Amino acid sequence: MTPESILKNPPKVLKQSLRKKYFSEGFLFLENMMDKSMLRRLHLKIGQAIEESRVLKSSNKKFDLEPDHSNELPRLRRLTQPVEYYKIFWEFAKSSIITDIAEDLLGPDIMFHHSKLNFKWCSGGEEVKWHQDMPFWPHTNDSVLTIGLYIDDVSTEMGPLGVIPRSHLGPIFDHYNQEGTWTGAISPKRRKSLNLQDAVYLEGEAGSITIHHCRTIHGSKPNTHPDQYRPLLLNTFSSADALPITINPTPSRYDRYIVRGRPSLNVHMEPYNGKLPPDWSKGYTSIFALQQKDL
Ligand SMILES: O=C(O)CCC(=O)C(=O)O
Numbered sequence: 001m002t003p004e005s006i007l008k009n010p011p012k013v014l015k016q017s018l019r020k021k022y023f024s025e026g027f028l029f030l031e032n033m034m035d036k037s038m039l040r041r042l043h044l045k046i047g048q049a050i051e052e053s054r055v056l057k058s059s060n061k062k063f064d065l066e067p068d069h070s071n072e073l074p075r076l077r078r079l080t081q082p083v084e085y086y087k088i089f090w091e092f093a094k095s096s097i098i099t100d101i102a103e104d105l106l107g108p109d110i111m112f113h114h115s116k117l118n119f120k121w122c123s124g125g126e127e128v129k130w131h132q133d134m135p136f137w138p139h140t141n142d143s144v145l146t147i148g149l150y151i152d153d154v155s156t157e158m159g160p161l162g163v164i165p166r167s168h169l170g171p172i173f174d175h176y177n178q179e180g181t182w183t184g185a186i187s188p189k190r191r192k193s194l195n196l197q198d199a200v201y202l203e204g205e206a207g208s209i210t211i212h213h214c215r216t217i218h219g220s221k222p223n224t225h226p227d228q229y230r231p232l233l234l235n236t237f238s239s240a241d242a243l244p245i246t247i248n249p250t251p252s253r254y255d256r257y258i259v260r261g262r263p264s265l266n267v268h269m270e271p272y273n274g275k276l277p278p279d280w281s282k283g284y285t286s287i288f289a290l291q292q293k294d295l
Contacts (some may be wrong), residue, residue: 001107001143001239001268009108012100019104026168026216027200030101034149034207038092042151045086046117046231050074064286066121077126078286079117082233084252089115093235094259098147102237102260105211106143109240109261113137113144114250116286117151120159120230125223127159129185129291130194132167133236134214135175136184136277138246141270142168143239148210151231158230159223160203161210164195168215172274182278184290186217240264246277249284 003023011019013033022028053063054071062085066075082089092098093115102110114137119125134142154160173186186194194217201220202210210232212218223230238244241264248255 001241006105006107006143006239009103011104013097014101014104022105022211022213025165026213027163027165027218028211029202029204030209030211031204032207033097033209035097036207038095039151039207041088042092042149042233045088046079046151049079049082049086050076059286059289064289066126075121075125076119076229077121077289078119080286081115081250081252082117083115083254089117089233090254092149092233093254098235099260101147101209101211102145105145106237106239109264110259111238111240111242111263112254112257112259113236113238113244114248114252114255115233115235116250118232118234120220120223120232122223122225122227122229125159125229126292127222128220130164130191130196130217130219131175131185132173132215132217133212134172135274137244137248138272138274138276139214139238139242139244140272141239141242141268142213142215143242143268144214144236145238146212146214146234146236148212149233150204150206150208150210151233152228153205154203154208154230154232155225156201156203157224158203158228159220160201160230161212161220161232162199162201162218163212164199164217167194167217168213170215172215172272173217174275175277176275182290239268241266241268243267245272247280249277249280
């Protein structure tokens with residue numbers, strides 16, 4: 001769907017000015033919209049997932065671990081597709097607050113793509129380099145977004161999500177290096193053309209919601225907090241007429257599930273002026289593992 005056609009529908013939860021702001025800036029930051037009991041339940045489950053990860057010696061499909069993760073001192077980078085493993089995460093992804101927000105920005109018919117929980121562990125949890133999401137999983141049009149939830153308060157030192165306003169209106173960047181290897185990040189040379197001085201870092205309280213467009217350039221700094229990790233739960237959705245044109249790098253049983261409205265009988269096609277990602281059917285680790293290779 002186009003922004004114009006989406007904006008013609010009456011809003012569910014967002015003021016019309018906020019919806020317009022999303023389309024002009026490429027992101028939104030919403031505070032005080034979350035039910036505290038849902039937050040507590042998510043928190044509890046995350047604690048259990050961390051406990052479960054202690055015995056692991058290396059990353060697997062579910063847990064992406066930092067190299068020095070141990071039983072005594074767990075250090076997690078990501079819980080991949082939490083919706084696949086714990087009911088509460090799927091309950092949250094299709095809850096009315098999340099799907100109402102999605103409907104205001106994607107239109108009445110909405111498809112789920114994937115979910116992840118990025119931990120960014122304390123005392124050095126890794127940076128996420130500047131990138132766009134669209135090159136990881138291109139769709140037939142760019143009516144695709146990611147809704148993030150801070151499970152804890154996130155201060156500057158914890159590496160809040162950073163976004164470059166209006167960058168979604170610019171080009172789709174190459175996420176390969178000069179040798180043609182996928183790096184999952186915009187190269188240092190190409191980064192020179194970005195308006196990094198305009199970056200906005202979305203720090204806020206537990207329950208704050210971040211939303212970014214699939215073409216918005218975003219990233220985050222390392223977590224330098226001595227003892228608090230930064231759990232950011234991310235769920236990606238598209239308008240039902242925006243179909244993925246490459247394989248989902250982290251598929252779940254809910255891949256392409258219609259969380260609101262109905263499946264579309266039409267596909268909205270727009271030119272995709274970017275490179276395709278590698279063939280993820282041969283395996284995918286995580287953005288952290290890929291970017292840390294520093295190719
Ligand atoms: O965790 C973050 O700060 C950003 C994560 C992100 O952009 C991603 O996982 O694609």
